[in-house]
Amino acid sequence: xxxxxxxxxxxxxxxxxxxxxxxxxxxxxxxxxxxxxxxxxxxxxxxxxxxxxxxxxxxxxxxxxxxxxxxxxxxxxxxxxxxxxxxxxxxxxxxxxxxxxxxxxxxxxxxxxxxxxxxxxxxxxxxxxxxxxxxxxxxxxxxxxxxxxxxxxxxxxxxxxxxxxxxxxxxxxxxxxxxxxxxxxxxxxxxxxxxxxxxxxxxxxxxxxxxxxxxxxxxxxxxxxxxxxxxxxxxxxxxxxxxxxxxxxxxxxxxxxxxxxxxxxxxxxxxxxxxxxxxxxxxxxxxxxxxxxxxxxxxxxxxxxxxxxxxxxxxxxxxxxxxxxxxxxxxxxxxxxxxxxxxxxxxxxxxxxxxxxxxxxxxxxxxxxxxxxxxxxxxxxxxxxxxxxxxxxxxxxxxxxxxxxxxxxxxxxxxxxxxxxxxxxxxxxxxxxxxxxxxxxxxxxxxxxxxxxxxxxxxxxxxxx
Amino acid sequence: xxxxxxxxxxxxxxxxxxxxxxxxxxxxxxxxxxxxxxxxxxxxxxxxxxxxxxxxxxxxxxxxxxxxxxxxxxxxxxxxxxxxxxxxxxxxxxxxxxxxxxxxxxxxxxxxxxxxxxxxxxxxxxxxxxxxxxxxxxxxxxxxxxxxxxxxxxxxxxxxxxxxxxxxxxxxxxxxxxxxxxxxxxxxxxxxxxxxxxxxxxxxxxxxxxxxxxxxxxxxxxxx
Numbered sequence: 001x002x003x004x005x006x007x008x009x010x011x012x013x014x015x016x017x018x019x020x021x022x023x024x025x026x027x028x029x030x031x032x033x034x035x036x037x038x039x040x041x042x043x044x045x046x047x048x049x050x051x052x053x054x055x056x057x058x059x060x061x062x063x064x065x066x067x068x069x070x071x072x073x074x075x076x077x078x079x080x081x082x083x084x085x086x087x088x089x090x091x092x093x094x095x096x097x098x099x100x101x102x103x104x105x106x107x108x109x110x111x112x113x114x115x116x117x118x119x120x121x122x123x124x125x126x127x128x129x130x131x132x133x134x135x136x137x138x139x140x141x142x143x144x145x146x147x148x149x150x151x152x153x154x155x156x157x158x159x160x161x162x163x164x165x166x167x168x169x170x171x172x173x174x175x176x177x178x179x180x181x182x183x184x185x186x187x188x189x190x191x192x193x194x195x196x197x198x199x200x201x202x203x204x205x206x207x208x209x210x211x212x213x214x215x216x217x218x219x220x221x222x223x224x225x226x227x228x229x230x231x232x233x234x235x236x237x238x239x240x241x242x243x244x245x246x247x248x249x250x251x252x253x254x255x256x257x258x259x260x261x262x263x264x265x266x267x268x269x270x271x272x273x274x275x276x277x278x279x280x281x282x283x284x285x286x287x288x289x290x291x292x293x294x295x296x297x298x299x300x301x302x303x304x305x306x307x308x309x310x311x312x313x314x315x316x317x318x319x320x321x322x323x324x325x326x327x328x329x330x331x332x333x334x335x336x337x338x339x340x341x342x343x344x345x346x347x348x349x350x351x352x353x354x355x356x357x358x359x360x361x362x363x364x365x366x367x368x369x370x371x372x373x374x375x376x377x378x379x380x381x382x383x384x385x386x387x388x389x390x391x392x393x394x395x396x397x398x399x400x401x402x403x404x405x406x407x408x409x410x411x412x413x414x415x416x417x418x419x420x421x422x423x424x425x426x427x428x429x430x431x432x433x434x435x436x437x438x439x440x441x442x443x444x445x446x447x448x449x450x451x452x453x454x455x456x457x458x459x460x461x462x463x464x465x
Numbered sequence: 466x467x468x469x470x471x472x473x474x475x476x477x478x479x480x481x482x483x484x485x486x487x488x489x490x491x492x493x494x495x496x497x498x499x500x501x502x503x504x505x506x507x508x509x510x511x512x513x514x515x516x517x518x519x520x521x522x523x524x525x526x527x528x529x530x531x532x533x534x535x536x537x538x539x540x541x542x543x544x545x546x547x548x549x550x551x552x553x554x555x556x557x558x559x560x561x562x563x564x565x566x567x568x569x570x571x572x573x574x575x576x577x578x579x580x581x582x583x584x585x586x587x588x589x590x591x592x593x594x595x596x597x598x599x600x601x602x603x604x605x606x607x608x609x610x611x612x613x614x615x616x617x618x619x620x621x622x623x624x625x626x627x628x629x630x631x632x633x634x635x636x637x638x639x640x641x642x643x644x645x646x647x648x649x650x651x652x653x654x655x656x657x658x659x660x661x662x663x664x665x666x667x668x669x670x671x672x673x674x675x676x677x678x679x680x681x682x683x684x685x686x687x688x689x
Contacts, residue, residue: 001570001663001666002663003662003663003666004662004663005658005659005660005661005662006657006658006661008658010658011658012654012655012657012658013654016654016655016658082657083505083578084496084501084502084504084505084578085502085575085576085577085578085580085588086572086573086574086575087496087497087501087572088570088572088665089657089661090570090663090665090666091570146574147574171570171571196577196578197509197578197579198578198579199577199578199579235577236576236577236579262509263509263511462505462578463505463508463509463654463657464508464509464511
């Protein structure tokens with residue numbers, strides 16, 4: 001708790017957050033799933049270009065258990081702590097809430113007193129998560145104004161659903177229980193976020209644990225049994241209010257990025273694959289006459305490829321799907337970054353008009369057939385742009401290359417190795433690799449990145465700029 | 466005869482009312498009690514009128530919460546002599562203050578950002594009740610009611626208290642409105658980062674100080 005003023009990483013509005021100082025360090029979830037019982041770790045990477053250790057892993061906090069498969073971790077508190085109806089501005093952005101997607105274990109990691117050497121403050125045992133939340137396979141963390149929200153992909157028994165949302169107490173991290181009072185027709189879960197000033201939550205759909213834990217089930221995929229819906233919820237009353245079915249051909253609705261500005265009522269959703277032509281797509285949801293609607297605004301086509309160079313699941317198609325598995329929106333709501341994990345490209349779109357995105361930049365690295373290298377690593381590199389994170393001022397973008405161990409091995413059967421790269425974003429659009437930043441993690445894979453003090457996918461704001 | 470109407474007091478009735486006004490100003494200053502919510506609504510709707518409109522439900526919610534406590538004190542006055550009532554009020558307040566000292570950072574989890582008049586009224590009532598705004602002024606209300614009944618020919622204990630609550634609420638409204646407007650028009654949101662002290666902790670300490678003072682007063686007054 002602070003006394004004289006709130007945690008200085010909390011900002012009332014997104015525009016104020018854009019002026020935050022540059023991050024000196026980042027936290028990266030690194031994975032050893034399936035590697036002889038070696039545990040996952042949270043790595044600290046030096047991001048300060050002035051530092052002699054720039055671009056290096058300077059600390060590694062190993063988890064005490066193996067097989068967690070750490071996923072989309074987040075902060076205990078962020079700018080939403082300033083929200084006027086339940087303010088607790090003197091909490092500190094201090095603990096990282098790190099969920100194990102495979103183990104259902106949750107680590108509470110303390111980044112103080114020394115942010116360069118975080119330590120484990122508390123472990124929520126899988127049994128406690130299952131028993132108290134009613135869910136399993138915790139996936140994404142968001143700091144809400146009144147609690148820490150966690151999405152979970154499975155129910156608390158076996159490999160089925162429904163998945164949903166549960167809450168952790170802000171102060172002692174106890175599991176408070178399932179969030180939903182009325183889930184309506186929702187069964188599948190994946191990502192979630194909200195329009196906090198609209199009291200609206202949005203959730204997306206992947207599948208239940210038995211549909212991904214041993215890799216994608218291609219029979220389910222071809223039969224359209226994965227998620228294709230967006231769900232809208234009353235955040236205040238915890239009730240499902242609307243389903244938007246994007247269409248039967250669309251499978252795996254992944255990341256959700258609502259506009260940061262509290263007066264804007266639109267956002268972007270990424271769809272991994274279309275059964276019609278293997279394309280990926282980005283959809284804009286928006287409010288229209290009191291209801292929510294969604295429209296496809298970007299379609300990224302599959303690239304034709306020599307079947308001999310394709311992994312088994314793709315041989316029959318003769319093409320590389322872009323496999324958009326992560327997207328991220330800069331804090332000024334201007335640029336949307338799109339990870340094409342299959343083709344090995346990171347796209348930057350100007351989304352000033354959310355219905356008419358313009359492609360303003362592109363870099364290539366990795367890719368199923370391209371295997372493109374980097375200025376600091378000739379390649380071939382496996383994996384592709386995946387978890388992407390943007391600095392608060394929007395000038396630096398970091399990304400890693402692993403999606404999920406068993407799915408990695410389906411699309412990159414030559415066993416990808418972990419890396420992290422950085423891209424510089426020019427003022428008026430356009431991106432290029434930072435030539436002196438390439439972090440090689442070797443056989444350890446890399447997933448979510450969080451930046452010191454917050455980034456473009458951690459904070460939500462209650463006050464307009 | 467109502468016990469509040471027959472024993473002597475050393476508290477100047479003017480001092481009691483001044484205290485009630487002071488508490489009102491203090492409650493109005495607390496970001497968790499109204500001005501911040503009003504400001505956010507004004508900013509979100511891009512309209513200063515939204516701030517003005519939210520004042521009525523927030524003020525009423527707060528006042529109702531205080532009136533309920535005044536009613537409790539008044540009712541207790543039917544059964545207990547004022548000397549015992551002083552102890553009782555002070556002890557309840559102290560117990561709550563100690564509780565808040567350990568849980569000062571916790572707030573009721575209720576509502577969201579899209580609120581109507583009724584929501585704001587209930588929110589304000591809940592905030593005042595859960596943070597003990599009424600309890601904080603209970604010892605003063607007791608003295609004001611007591612003095613009103615004992616020293617003036619025209620006021621009963623109940624009307625004295627009601628008048629005190631009105632003064633309290635008016636002071637709260639004035640400060641709350643002033644802060645919301647000054648931040649909206651002049652200071653801007655940066656003040657939230659630079660000057661938002663830990664009001665929750667200060668509030669808990671204030672409860673403790675008022676409780677301790679009330680207990681001291683109860684002892685000093687003895688069975689008078």
